[in-house]
Amino acid sequence: MRTTNWNRFFIICVLASVIAGAAGIQLIRIQNIEGAKQILADSEAYQGINRMIYPERGSIYDSDGRLLAGNEVVYEVGLDLQAIQQPETVAAVASSVLELDYARTLGYTQMTPGNGNPYFIVLDGFVSKDKIAQLESIKEDYANRSTKRGEVRPNLLGLVWTANNKRSYPEGTLASNMLGFYSFLDRTDGIGYFGVEEAYNELMAGEAKQIYSAIDPNLLTSLEEIPPGVTVQLTFNREIQAMTEKKLDEAIEWSGAENGTIIVYNPETGEIIAMATAPRLDPNEYWNYSDLFPNPKPYNSAISSTYEPGSVFKVLTMAAGLDSGVVTPNTTFNDTGSLYVGGATIYNWNMGGWGEVDMTRCMQHSLNVCLAWLGMELGPDRFYSYMKSFGFDRNTGIDLGGESHWPLKLPGDGLWYEVDLATNSFGQGISVTPIQMVTAIGAIANDGKMMAPHVVKAMVIDGKQYNIDPVVVGTPVSAETAHTLTTMLVNSLENEASNALVEGYSLAGKTGTGEIATPLGYTNSSTNTSFVGWGPADDPKFLVYVWLEKPEISIWGSEVAAPVFSNLVSDLVVLMNIPPDSVRLANKPGDNSIAGTE
Amino acid sequence: MEKAMKKNLVQAYKQAPWRTQIQWIGIFLLVLVGIAVVAGVYLMISGRAAAAGRRIQSLEAEISSLEMEINDLKTQYAQVSSAKSLGERADALNMTLLDPLRAMYIEVPGYIPPSQPALAPPPAVEDISTPVLLPEFTASLWDWLRLQVFIEPNLSVESPESDGTGLISPAPAEVTP
Numbered sequence: 001m002r003t004t005n006w007n008r009f010f011i012i013c014v015l016a017s018v019i020a021g022a023a024g025i026q027l028i029r030i031q032n033i034e035g036a037k038q039i040l041a042d043s044e045a046y047q048g049i050n051r052m053i054y055p056e057r058g059s060i061y062d063s064d065g066r067l068l069a070g071n072e073v074v075y076e077v078g079l080d081l082q083a084i085q086q087p088e089t090v091a092a093v094a095s096s097v098l099e100l101d102y103a104r105t106l107g108y109t110q111m112t113p114g115n116g117n118p119y120f121i122v123l124d125g126f127v128s129k130d131k132i133a134q135l136e137s138i139k140e141d142y143a144n145r146s147t148k149r150g151e152v153r154p155n156l157l158g159l160v161w162t163a164n165n166k167r168s169y170p171e172g173t174l175a176s177n178m179l180g181f182y183s184f185l186d187r188t189d190g191i192g193y194f195g196v197e198e199a200y201n202e203l204m205a206g207e208a209k210q211i212y213s214a215i216d217p218n219l220l221t222s223l224e225e226i227p228p229g230v231t232v233q234l235t236f237n238r239e240i241q242a243m244t245e246k247k248l249d250e251a252i253e254w255s256g257a258e259n260g261t262i263i264v265y266n267p268e269t270g271e272i273i274a275m276a277t278a279p280r281l282d283p284n285e286y287w288n289y290s291d292l293f294p295n296p297k298p299y300n301s302a303i304s305s306t307y308e309p310g311s312v313f314k315v316l317t318m319a320a321g322l323d324s325g326v327v328t329p330n331t332t333f334n335d336t337g338s339l340y341v342g343g344a345t346i347y348n349w350n351m352g353g354w355g356e357v358d359m360t361r362c363m364q365h366s367l368n369v370c371l372a373w374l375g376m377e378l379g380p381d382r383f384y385s386y387m388k389s390f391g392f393d394r395n396t397g398i399d400l401g402g403e404s405h406w407p408l409k410l411p412g413d414g415l416w417y418e419v420d421l422a423t424n425s426f427g428q429g430i431s432v433t434p435i436q437m438v439t440a441i442g443a444i445a446n447d448g449k450m451m452a453p454h455v456v457k458a459m460v461i462d463g464k465q466y467n468i469d470p471v472v473v474g475t476p477v478s479a480e481t482a483h484t485l486t487t488m489l490v491n492s493l494e495n496e497a498s499n500a501l502v503e504g505y506s507l508a509g510k511t512g513t514g515e516i517a518t519p520l521g522y523t524n525s526s527t528n529t530s531f532v533g534w535g536p537a538d539d540p541k542f543l544v545y546v547w548l549e550k551p552e553i554s555i556w557g558s559e560v561a562a563p564v565f566s567n568l569v570s571d572l573v574v575l576m577n578i579p580p581d582s583v584r585l586a587n588k589p590g591d592n593s594i595a596g597t598e
Numbered sequence: 599m600e601k602a603m604k605k606n607l608v609q610a611y612k613q614a615p616w617r618t619q620i621q622w623i624g625i626f627l628l629v630l631v632g633i634a635v636v637a638g639v640y641l642m643i644s645g646r647a648a649a650a651g652r653r654i655q656s657l658e659a660e661i662s663s664l665e666m667e668i669n670d671l672k673t674q675y676a677q678v679s680s681a682k683s684l685g686e687r688a689d690a691l692n693m694t695l696l697d698p699l700r701a702m703y704i705e706v707p708g709y710i711p712p713s714q715p716a717l718a719p720p721p722a723v724e725d726i727s728t729p730v731l732l733p734e735f736t737a738s739l740w741d742w743l744r745l746q747v748f749i750e751p752n753l754s755v756e757s758p759e760s761d762g763t764g765l766i767s768p769a770p771a772e773v774t775p
Contacts, residue, residue: 005616006618010622063714065717066676066679067673068676072669129670165669174681243695463719464718464719466720466721571695574697574698579701583703
């Protein structure tokens with residue numbers, strides 16, 4: 001009996017082992033047959049998915065850290081045709097919430113996927129959170145609805161939505177000329193146009209990456225991080241920018257000008273403190289671009305529009321004359337009211353002569369004949385060498401997309417005539433952009449050092465902030481020349497009792513009235529009026545350039561652009577916390593004052 | 599004496615063969631239990647790894663969703679505090695910009711004007727290490743055993759950086775001036 005038990009036990013063990021062994025062998029065999037290899041290969045497709053990840057586009061902040069361009073959440077709502085159970089319900093809800101055509105939506109929901117038909121249809125790629133909340137509420141309501149026996153509970157199966165980023169400009173049109181815009185409607189191939197969005201497009205976009213994302217949790221080995229695009233901090237403060245835009249809009253309305261540009265610049269660093277142009281596009285609705293800027297209207301006239309600046313250019317001619325030693329502030333010139341050069345006669349703005357005048361009075365009365373004479377005394381080689389040093393033969397390189405310049409006519413290039421030297425000396429026959437003028441004249445306000453104009457102050461890359469240092473791009477004139485000319489321009493403004501003066505502040509500046517070239521020659525019935533000024537004169541913190549195109553109330557820069565400058569600077573000194581000279585100079589060098597009202 | 603004992607044992611096993619059977623059953627069960635224990639441990643580890651993996655997947659999705667929400671909230675905040683809307687509110691409160699000539703400036707010894715805000719720390723400041731998964735959560739049972747027994751037997755105790763939560767605690771930040 002015992003032997004029988006043992007035999008039974010032995011047989012069971014052997015049988016169990018044989019079965020287990022057979023199962024094991026079979027398992028090994030199944031894993032190695034041709035079909036199994038195919039199944040394994042097929043299964044790999046389900047272990048994970050390859051996804052193209054587009055990093056979040058970098059944001060744009062002003063100098064105080066306020067968001068100017070960021071990303072907001074929108075939803076892509078679509079139909080998963082395989083999952084739809086109730087086409088009529090889905091179509092009714094989707095069309096009412098998303099404001100779509102019902103018949104068309106119903107057509108989509110009733111479509112059979114496959115056989116040439118898509119499996120997924122996008123109904124709307126940019127649905128707001130509010131509408132998604134409505135859809136969720138309806139979905140929840142359906143899920144909780146009690147039904148009677150035999151009644152089918154409505155559902156929205158197959159109606160799906162996923163969150164996405166959308167570029168957003170919370171300040172609307174503010175500084176849009178500098179920001180540019182990003183074509184966010186094109187989710188995969190959108191790019192930045194104009195301004196910072198264009199200049200820093202690649203950096204802000206980041207690097208799209210194809211990543212393998214495991215569905216099988218056992219295969220998760222590492223978390224691949226896609227760094228977001230570079231975030232940039234700009235040099236300007238939105239309050240000053242908003243104020244500048246407001247002043248420009250008021251100036252255009254008041255003067256009846258066709259257009260206008262105001263640049264506020266820090267001559268010490270080259271930072272743009274504000275840059276206002278008109279019109280301005282709301283980048284949230286960038287598709288209106290062609291309506292607002294019909295060809296060839298530039299997006300940002302401050303960096304793209306060239307014009308003959310007129311007498312503001314005399315600042316640079318005088319700088320060249322002083323720096324080369326051709327004249328000093330006390331050099332006198334006998335102004336007879338006309339000067340014959342290269343077959344043409346140059347006249348003053350009032351067609352009269354001013355007799356014997358020194359160089360300060362030449363600038364104060366903005367005498368064309370005097371400056372044309374100075375240009376002739378300098379000679380073409382020296383004059384144009386200085387103009388090249390001031391950067392008029394090239395772009396300034398400002399970090400905004402869309403900058404352009406007009407080539408500088410030079411002796412020997414076939415387009416230049418002798419009279420050009422005389423007219424160029426007082427800002428006619430030469431085309432410049434406002435940013436070129438600001439950069440060049442900024443050297444006079446900064447001890448002769450010309451700074452690279454820029455709008456990006458810092459970049460945040462991988463969570464680290466990299467500040468951008470000011471760059472000196474040249475020293476066209478000496479510090480002594482810069483100081484002498486600044487003093488001359490302070491005196492000329494004060495002697496003239498200019499409309500540009502601001503009580504309590506010493507300012508240097510110069511008006512400009514540029515005649516406009518037409519196919520029939522120059523016309524003085526409509527002009528480009530400008531003013532450039534900087535202050536405080538002993539330690540300039542700002543340089544303001546005003547250009548109003550074809551104003552109606554007056555053709556003179558002294559009557560149109562100068563008061564705009566004064567009006568703007570009155571508010572600018574408050575926003576920049578620059579006390580009046582009497583306070584500032586009394587408190588130097590501590591400068592620990594805080595502003596308050598009386 | 600020894601011979602007699604041997605003879606007794608042989609006789610005892612002959613009289614009671616179930617003793618041998620019990621031995622065989624014991625050995626068989628021992629192997630079976632061994633296999634079951636190894637399989638159980640393996641299942642437990644892989645089950646935990648799968649659960650951790652699933653949690654990572656869900657946390658990844660949550661991180662992504664939260665990042666989007668943070669950006670969205672930042673944008674919403676910027677919209678409600680835009681220069682235009684604040685200007686309108688200031689106008690509604692009859693606020694006007696200060697006339698510079700009416701301003702009174704007071705010297706405050708030692709006052710340092712606030713510097714402009716930075717968006718992020720400068721590159722000189724080292725980042726605190728981000729949490730990473732320990733090998734225990736990703737290695738197979740065999741890898742883990744090999745690591746513990748053959749490769750790093752001295753490190754079989756919990757690594758000094760670990761706080762027992764599965765995350766490496768922050769290394770002391772190295773700050774360069």
